[in-house]
Amino acid sequence: MMQKSDTVKDLFIGLVKLRQAIKQPPKDAKNPFFKSNYVTLEGVQKAIDEAKEGTGIDYSQFVETSPDGRTGVSTMVYSDKGEYIITDPLYLQPVKNDPQGNGSVVTYSRRYQLSALFGISSDIDDDGNNASGNQQQRQSRQQGNYQRRQQNTQRRQQSTANRQQSAPDPISLQKQQYEQTINKIVAATGQSRQDIEAGLGETLKADSEYQAANNLGKWQKTNNVANQMLKRSIEENQQ
Structure with a gap:
């Protein structure tokens, strides 16, 4: 989304x-x-x-x-x-x-x-090209289009099967979102990943809700704070 x-x-x-x-x-x-x-x-x-x-x-x-x-x-x-x-x-x-x-x-x-x-x-x-009267060209394009559609259908089916076989669990999804957000903060601010994660850790250390949450809850809270950091970094760069 x-x-x-x-x-x-x-x-x-x-x-x-x-x-x-x-x-x-x-x-x-x-x-x-x-x-x-x-x-x-x-x-x-x-x-x-x-x-x-x-x-x-x-x-x-x-x-x-x-x-x-x-x-x-x-x-x-x-x-x-x-x-x-x-x-x-x-x-x-x-x-x-x-x-x-x-x-x-x-x-x-x-x-x-x-x-x-x-x-x-x-x-x-x-x-x-589609308006050309050359029947041979039209047939060649139609055959090529059909082959590409077949290949695309096979790729989509294989991709769907792969996703179904290896659907990530909720914690894995949270970890993937975290990686994406940290990379965006690095790109937006130019800071090192180590410094960003150090600041994030200090914020979470003082958060009582984070300390009381289970593993999934901790990752959700981590991503919420990371998204807030991304928003602040964008706003600060515009000032």
Whole structure:
């Protein structure tokens, strides 16, 4: 579920201004397989950076890993008033699980999340291929599309089976959320993980509810405090 600050009024006002100022970037990157054009990540970022001036809006992106090993990206959009929203991670499975494959997934996820959040048309254009009268090309595309759908269906089924076989328990889920939140605090503040966790430990040490809670309750309380630290770090960076 998407995270957000207690209020988002100023954030949305700034987003409206940014959306009005944004100019759609040219689709100047080539996709040789589909013989079509699309907007690069750099093109999307440039369009946002040029439009955000004077709106008080900025963003950060975080790379995460799902329990089943997929690489994902979440995006934090925040205002100079300390308001923010954080998207759920967009998880994708690389075709080949190596540094290059995972790097491509990260780039793809970052580009599509930013495009969706800021209203940028970065999708690959068809360039009239579907309207072509060449029957052989149409049959080849249809066969390729069918094969891709079959492969995607098989991957989804396998992914579902893997999740069902290795569904994490509530404490494991709390630990995963904790890791994600700590990583976001590190990215937002530049502090070391050791210093952040030391401050978190001092806060929990003085918390009577934490001391009286069971193991799951302790992790839930830890995540509540960590989320409060993340919110404060964002607000302090905007001052």
